[in-house]
Amino acid sequence: MYIYIIDDDDAVRESTELLLSTSSFEASIRTFASAEEFFAEDLLGHSGCILLDIRMPGMDGVEALKKITASDSNLVVVMISGHGDIPKAVETMKAGAFSFVEKPFSDTAITEIVTSALEQSEAQQEEAELRTHAVSAIDKLTPREKEVLDKLVLGLLNKVIAYELGISTRTVEVHRARIMEKLDVRSLPEMVRLCLLAEGKDKALAAN
Structure with a gap:
């Protein structure tokens, strides 16, 4: 885990670094x-x-935030704003910022926000790893197994899948057993969850 402080104000950078380095992070x-x-x-x-400070010469905080969020990075961004930047800070929340802290911030405020941001980043990293595993597992299926999987995820019964694919119900059952073995799942809900993870549509479930 990393904590990056981006601010053109030398005093803010140094004092924030000192505070966080003496905390339990x-x-x-x-x-x-x-x-x-x-x-x-x-x-x-x-x-x-x-x-990330909102107001900086060159690339400002808003531009930097957009570049970070566009990269699909697991780094969680907390905006540092001056008193007059609150409307702009709220705007950055809509653009993907995790939170914002107003200058001058207290030791308690910054440590609590950083703690929450690190926890969020860790959760995102775990979700990314789960998604990678899910994609890899599904890639191991044969073309026919993927066809059966797609229909299982839609909630179709074995006999309906058999009819639509022009195969026997017994063959569907065999494919289903092999799919569950390859995906290392024990139930249909687990199978559906893994497929949603692979598609990036299961963030809420992945966090649980």
Whole structure:
């Protein structure tokens, strides 16, 4: 896990880094004076939290946020806003920011937000790993097994699947057993959940 602080204000960067480094976070902390400096290091593949200032010369926080969210990164972004930036901070929430904290922020406020952001990033990372596993498992199925799987997920009965595919009910049962074995699931609900994960449509269930 990583905590990245992106702010052109030297004092804010240094004080925030000091505060977080003396807290109980099990994460590496790095600071950047600009969004350009952060993106130059190709860190979007990491998991963790970014404390991102809204107003910076060059690429501002809103532009940086959009670039981060477009990358499908597991890094969770918390916007740092000045008093006059609250409307803009609310706008960034709609653009994918996890939360925002207003300057000057208290030690308690920033540590609580970072804690929540790291937990969110960890959950996203776990979901991504589950999705990768699901896709890999489904790829191991034969073309016919995938056809049967698609119809099972739709909730069709074995005899209906047999009719639609022009095969016997017994053959459907054999395919179903093999599919469940290859996917390492024990029930139809588990099978459906795995398929939804593979399609990226099961975020709520994956988090449970």
